[in-house]
Amino acid sequence: MITRTAVITGAAGGLGQATARRLLAGGFDIVAVTRDAPSAVATRQTLAAEARGRTVHALHADLVDRDAVQALVAQLRATVGHVDVLVNNAGAAFAGYVETADGIERTHALNHMAPFHLTHLLLDDGLFAADARIINISSDLVTRGRLDPSEPDVAGISWRNRFSQLTVYGTAKLANLLATTALADRLPAGMNAYSANPGVIRTAFNTKAGGLLKFVSSVSGIMAQAPDKAARTPVSLATAGTPPTPNGGYFTKGAAAIPPTTTHDADLATTVYERTARALGLNARPTAASRHSPPYDQ
Numbered sequence: 001m002i003t004r005t006a007v008i009t010g011a012a013g014g015l016g017q018a019t020a021r022r023l024l025a026g027g028f029d030i031v032a033v034t035r036d037a038p039s040a041v042a043t044r045q046t047l048a049a050e051a052r053g054r055t056v057h058a059l060h061a062d063l064v065d066r067d068a069v070q071a072l073v074a075q076l077r078a079t080v081g082h083v084d085v086l087v088n089n090a091g092a093a094f095a096g097y098v099e100t101a102d103g104i105e106r107t108h109a110l111n112h113m114a115p116f117h118l119t120h121l122l123l124d125d126g127l128f129a130a131d132a133r134i135i136n137i138s139s140d141l142v143t144r145g146r147l148d149p150s151e152p153d154v155a156g157i158s159w160r161n162r163f164s165q166l167t168v169y170g171t172a173k174l175a176n177l178l179a180t181t182a183l184a185d186r187l188p189a190g191m192n193a194y195s196a197n198p199g200v201i202r203t204a205f206n207t208k209a210g211g212l213l214k215f216v217s218s219v220s221g222i223m224a225q226a227p228d229k230a231a232r233t234p235v236s237l238a239t240a241g242t243p244p245t246p247n248g249g250y251f252t253k254g255a256a257a258i259p260p261t262t263t264h265d266a267d268l269a270t271t272v273y274e275r276t277a278r279a280l281g282l283n284a285r286p287t288a289a290s291r292h293s294p295p296y297d298q
Contacts, residue, residue, distance in 0.1 A: 003055075005080050006238060007031040009063065009118070010090030011047075012039040015137065015198055015234075018227035019087055020047055022235040029055040031080060033072065033090070036060050063090050063114035066102045066280070073121040083122060084129045085238045088115030088136045093169035097160055104279070105156030111172035112154065116179055116276050123187075123285070133243065134193040135234045136180050138173055138250065140200065141166060143260045145174025149268050154276045175272050177250065177263050182273035184248025186285035192243045195259070197252040198230035 006023045010016040011032035020030050024047065032047060034040045037060050044058035057079050061072040076083065091111045100109045115136050122128055144167050147153070154175050159168050177195045184193045236254050237244055244251065250259035263269070277284040 003029050004084040005029045005031065005082060006085040006087065007033065007076065007080075007083050008087040008089055009033040009115075011058075012043050013227075015201055015227050015230055016087070016089040017043065017046070018231040019089065019234050021050060022228070022231050023085070023238060024051055024054050024056070026235070026239045027054070028085065028238075029057075029080075031057045031059060031076065031083075033063075034058065034060050035062055035090075063118070064100050064104075064106050064109040066100075066113075066117065069114055069117045070121065072118065073125060073127075076122070076127060077125060080127075082129045083127050084132055086119060086122065086128075086132070086134050087234055087238065088118065088134070089234070090114065091137065091139075091173075093141075093165055095165055097163040097168075099157070103155070103157070105159055105168065107168050108154065108156030108172045108175070111169065112156075112176040112179070113276065113280060115176060117280050117282070119183070119193075120277070120280070120282050120285070124282075128191060130188070131190045131243070132192075133238055134180075134183070134187075134191070135196050135237050136176055136194070137234065138177055138195040138197040138252075138259075139170070140197060141170035142174045142177055142197075142263070144170030145260075145262065146171050147174060147178075147262070147268065147272070149265065149271075152268065152272050152275060154272055155279055174260075174262060175276070177259060178265075178269040178272040179276055181248045181263065181266075182269040183285075184246075185287045186273075187247075187288060189288065192247045194237050194244065194248070195250045196234040196237055197250065197257075198233055199225055199252065201225055201227055201230045 006028040008020045012034040032043045040058040040060040047056045061068040094107050098106045180195045274284045
């Protein structure tokens with residue numbers, strides 16, 4: 001029997017660790033990815049205590065650093081022979097404008113560029129199983145996202161002099177959702193990509209973010225879910241016996257849903273996908289199907 005392996009980024013706590021626990025219980029071996037070495041050690045110890053015969057690996061990478069993403073792929077190649085599920089969960093809503101060493105606004109670097117980069121390097125390396133599922137964690141705040149349809153700024157540098165924490169975070173998540181939609185048309189037959197919105201969660205994510213998001217989270221906290229409950233959407237996408245449909249779709253509360261109107265623009269999705277690939281120095285993957293329309297009803 002071939003062991004199924006799931007890679008979860010941002011697994012040091014909150015939604016990422018809850019997702020890892022549920023996937024362990026579902027029979028997966030786990031590669032938990034955290035930001036630094038101490039958190040990787042602690043995360044492995046925590047998850048291994050609940051592994052019940054499964055294998056737990058823990059790797060670390062600061063995903064806003066493009067070189068670190070490449071190094072992570074090399075570590076994954078050396079650690080596991082295949083990846084059945086990738087959950088791109090790592091994210092943050094930074095309170096102010098900072099560019100990374102690669103010249104990317106860091107909210108976009110972590111929430112959009114890093115999952116796109118990691119996914120495509122794994123594809124190029126042939127590390128994905130033939131029926132792999134790629135699950136990108138989305139957010140309610142995609143409704144706050146703003147992208148110019150004619151010149152979408154996938155790197156976030158246009159926010160340098162007009163930074164708004166909620167809007168910038170929403171824009172990064174919107175770009176990621178659009179790119180996920182476009183990716184689904186470009187995957188080999190048998191693979192699937194999804195956007196999973198876990199809803200509002202009771203974690204340290206919002207309080208650590210500071211700024212307006214910390215205030216908003218204190219107001220909306222009464223509606224927040226525990227991480228274990230919020231994990232049901234990404235976990236259901238990962239574990240369903242038959243791949244959920246639609247491929248490239250947006251899922252919340254464990255089911256397919258219609259995302260914000262902005263994401264219904266197939267041309268914008270293609271443009272965001274191609275610009276992101278170019279910004280990362282990657283070759284855009286050709287479409288594998290002729291659908292050329294969003295994976296949901298208009």
